[in-house]
Amino acid sequence: MNxxxxxxxxxxxxxxxxxxxxxxWHTKPVERLDIPQIMVSxxxxxxxxxxxxxxxxxxxxxAVCFPSASALACSFDRGLLKELGKALGEECRAENVSVILGxxxxxxxxxxxxxxxxxxxxxxxxxxxxxxxxxxxxxxMGVGTSLKHFAANxxxxxxxxxxxxxxxxxxxxxxxxxxxxxxxxxxxWTVMCSYNKINGEYSSQNxxxxxxxxxxxxxxxxxxxxxxxxxxxxxxxxxxGLDLEMPASMGKNDAAIVKAVESGExxxxxxxxxxxxxxxxxxxxxEEKPQVVWDKDRHHKLAAKIAENCAVLLKNDGDILPLxxxxxxxFVGAFAEKxxxxxxxxxxxxxxxxxxxxxxxxxxxxxxYARGFNMGNEADEALENEALEAAKNADKVVVFAGLxxxxxxxxxxxxxxxxxxxxLRLIEKLSEVNENIVVLLHNGSPVEMxxxxxxxxxxxxxxxxxxxxxxxxxxxxxxxxxxxxLAETFPQKLADNPSYLNFPGEGDDVNYAEGVFVGYRxxxxxxxxxxxxxxxxxxxxxxxxxxxxISAHEVSEGKxxxxxxxVKNIGSRDGAETVQLYIAPTEASVIRPEKELKGFEKVFLKxxxxxxxxxxLDQSAFAYWSxxxxxxxxxxGRYEVLIGASSADIRLSDAVRFNGRxxxxxxxxxxxxxxxxxxxxxxxxxxAKLMKSVDIGTNGGADxxxxxxxxxxxxxxxxxxxxxxxxxxxxADITREKLQMMVDELNEQLGAE
Numbered sequence: 012m013n014x015x016x017x018x019x020x021x022x023x024x025x026x027x028x029x030x031x032x033x034x035x036w037h038t039k040p041v042e043r044l045d046i047p048q049i050m051v052s053x054x055x056x057x058x059x060x061x062x063x064x065x066x067x068x069x070x071x072x073x074a075v076c077f078p079s080a081s082a083l084a085c086s087f088d089r090g091l092l093k094e095l096g097k098a099l100g101e102e103c104r105a106e107n108v109s110v111i112l113g114x115x116x117x118x119x120x121x122x123x124x125x126x127x128x129x130x131x132x133x134x135x136x137x138x139x140x141x142x143x144x145x146x147x148x149x150x151x152m153g154v155g156t157s158l159k160h161f162a163a164n165x166x167x168x169x170x171x172x173x174x175x176x177x178x179x180x181x182x183x184x185x186x187x188x189x190x191x192x193x194x195x196x197x198x199x200w201t202v203m204c205s206y207n208k209i210n211g212e213y214s215s216q217n218x219x220x221x222x223x224x225x226x227x228x229x230x231x232x233x234x235x236x237x238x239x240x241x242x243x244x245x246x247x248x249x250x251x252g253l254d255l256e257m258p259a260s261m262g263k264n265d266a267a268i269v270k271a272v273e274s275g276e277x278x279x280x281x282x283x284x285x286x287x288x289x290x291x292x293x294x295x296x297x298e299e300k301p302q303v304v305w306d307k308d309r310h311h312k313l314a315a316k317i318a319e320n321c322a323v324l325l326k327n328d329g330d331i332l333p334l335x336x337x338x339x340x341x342f343v344g345a346f347a348e349k350x351x352x353x354x355x356x357x358x359x360x361x362x363x364x365x366x367x368x369x370x371x372x373x374x375x376x377x378x379x380y381a382r383g384f385n386m387g388n389e390a391d392e393a394l395e396n397e398a399l400e401a402a403k404n405a406d407k408v409v410v411f412a413g414l415x416x417x418x419x420x421x422x423x424x425x426x427x428x429x430x431x432x433x434x435l436r437l438i439e440k441l442s443e444v445n446e447n448i449v450v451l452l453h454n455g456s457p458v459e460m461x462x463x464x465x466x467x468x469x470x471x472x473x474x475x476x477x478x479x480x481x482x483x484x485x486x487x488x489x490x491x492x493x494x495x496x497l498a499e500t501f502p503q504k505l506a507d508n509p510s511y512l513n514f515p516g517e518g519d520d521v522n523y524a525e526g527v528f529v530g531y532r533x534x535x536x537x538x539x540x541x542x543x544x545x546x547x548x549x550x551x552x553x554x555x556x557x558x559x560x561i562s563a564h565e566v567s568e569g570k571x572x573x574x575x576x577x578v579k580n581i582g583s584r585d586g587a588e589t590v591q592l593y594i595a596p597t598e599a600s601v602i603r604p605e606k607e608l609k610g611f612e613k614v615f616l617k618x619x620x621x622x623x624x625x626x627x628l629d630q631s632a633f634a635y636w637s638x639x640x641x642x643x644x645x646x647x648g649r650y651e652v653l654i655g656a657s658s659a660d661i662r663l664s665d666a667v668r669f670n671g672r673x674x675x676x677x678x679x680x681x682x683x684x685x686x687x688x689x690x691x692x693x694x695x696x697x698x699a700k701l702m703k704s705v706d707i708g709t710n711g712g713a714d715x716x717x718x719x720x721x722x723x724x725x726x727x728x729x730x731x732x733x734x735x736x737x738x739x740x741x742x743a744d745i746t747r748e749k750l751q752m753m754v755d756e757l758n759e760q761l762g763a764e
Contacts, residue, residue: 027268049296055113057360073363082473084131084498096148105305109296110155128354128455133530135188146197155200164205168515174208183636221252246271318475318482324493326469333489341401344411356421413453494587496548509533532604546657552582556662579621678763686729
């Protein structure tokens with residue numbers, strides 16, 4: 012396909028038509044020019060492809076449901092995400108799907124977001140690393156991905172009309188950062204814009220977002236598609252850089268494009284740019300590839316392996332876990348028989364099979380099962396009594412609990428963080444008849460846990476995919492060792508969450524007033540102890556960290572350094588540990604988080620084995636988004652390098668000093684504080700004599716203003732706007748005009764524009 016030749020042969024109407032879908036899942040063909048159509052399909056944790064001839068998007072083929080992103084991120088395992096991606100790519104190849112929609116890289120701003128199960132983390136670095144590997148794996152199979160939802164799609168409430176009002180620094184540092192490295196490093200074939208507005212402008216027609224940032228700043232060369240039904244003004248969207256509207260617009264927006272070109276509102280060159288990218292995607296997606304065999308059973312085993320590696324052991328008092336075969340164990344809870352392993356909405360997979368914990372434990376002696384509760388909120392006394400009898404006769408009780416499907420889904424947000432009352436009531440009653448209680452949670456996002464002090468064991472499974480039951484039995488009985496770490500903070504209560512006062516907003520506006528303090532950044536800064544901190548997760552073995560060595564304690568601009576340490580498995584079982592590296596600024600000219608994740612490495616160690624772990628970092632590890640420079644800026648200063656097993660469990664630390672050549676722009680005016688001016692060497696030299704002559708009424712000594720008079724005078728003098736010293740200056744010939752001349756000369760010395 013010679014794209015430039017085709018562009019010349021296409022009519023205006025054909026060009027317009029190519030910029031929207033043929034139906035729900037296909038691009039439009041142009042038969043007279045041999046332009047084929049390609050198929051896109053929902054993901055991201057399984058293939059949700061329509062059956063042949065089906066028009067209803069919910070009539071999907073049977074496929075393998077892998078763990079959702081909320082679980083996947085807890086693996087902290089780049090290799091595992093790439094392996095998952097390759098499996099999804101194989102499935103797409105087998106089903107002639109050219110692009111699978113996903114992964115979702117949106118930040119978990121609030122635990123209430125109904126679609127959090129589809130997103131990786133509250134931390135942009137972790138989210139980006141997981142997405143990079145996912146995309147790299149899929150695209151290694153010759154299948155495209157669609158990184159979504161770009162950007163700031165952090166709630167389901169009024170998602171198609173709400174404006175996410177975010178300041179520049181927060182937008183770049185938190186909400187765009189999760190996408191930036193993915194675009195630059197993994198190079199997804201497509202990016203999907205979100206429904207919502209950002210600062211009053213729909214993402215689908217936001218030129219700053221789709222062209223200035225995505226294409227020009229980040230170098231994205233692929234296609235931008237809309238979320239399904241996200242387009243408002245089609246001509247404006249073309250100008251902003253939205254190439255493909257999905258799904259079919261029934262010709263309405265195609266006609267609007269033609270009309271806009273004919274009227275001069277839209278240039279044909281702007282339209283050609285979008286058509287060119289559509290043709291490039293079609294060409295890429297329709298290339299002949301060797302046929303592959305979709306081995307569903309092999310992928311089911313992979314789903315089980317992944318679920319094992321994602322589960323997070325949150326509590327294990329008295330080493331109640333792992334269970335021993337032969338113990339009398341009562342499985343209680345509807346999720347043991349019918350596990351909730353995926354979320355609702357466009358990512359819902361028609362699983363070709365499901366394995367529950369009851370099925371997976373069928374060959375283990377001593378296991379009994381009692382349902383205990385139904386999937387709603389109301390208690391059933393008969394079911395409760397049956398469960399209590401089972402618990403009385405058991406050595407240990409495992410409660411399979413969590414959030415039912417109706418509690419969290421695409422399309423609406425949760426109203427609270429509570430689990431169903433019937434489950435909470437049952438756990439309370441069980442703890443009264445058996446002290447050895449273990450809870451397994453099936454949920455897409457954090458829940459409050461009023462029962463935490465009454466149980467001994469707790470495993471967070473999240474939404475673990477169709478093989479979750481196999482993974483649960485492997486974990487419970489020690490055939491697998493838990494190695495997951497939380498990719499988000501679990502607060503004690505909803506009110507502790509930083510977005511609490513501003514979620515989901517008022518009408519069509521939501522203010523991101525917490526700024527950059529999302530997740531652990533907020534809990535650290537406010538010194539609020541969460542229920543479980545970011546990065547936390549236990550194991551059936553123990554790990555020791557030692558011998559941290561920094562290759563350079565002075566780092567100059569453009570240079571990198573390494574941080575190395577030894578990790579040793581000092582327990583009796585083989586296991587894996589995720590070592591986390593955080594950077595903490597000790598001095599800064601702006602308000603910054605206490606620390607931020609800048610590296611992690613998951614390492615498997617046999618009992619007694621030790622390994623050396625190395626991290627390489629450069630100045631980007633020190634950077635924040637400067638609103639003065641409108642770019643990432645690494646400020647000179649001292650930074651701590653923190654090595655931890657979680658954000659709250661720092662084991663080793665050292666420090667480096669970064670020496671950067673670039674300085675923040677400084678421009679003084681008559682309104683500038685005197686202390687700010689004299690803090691600059693050039694300013695001190697110019698204004699020192701003037702400042703010494705300032706008298707704010709302390710000639711009578713410190714007692715004239717009380718015991719704190721001297722400190723007060725210094726503070727007040729430093730905070731005085733420069734123009735105000737005219738009232739206190741002892742030099743007669745100082746005038747406003749002369750002050751302005753001095754300020755102008757100082758700005759010239761500093762090179763201020």
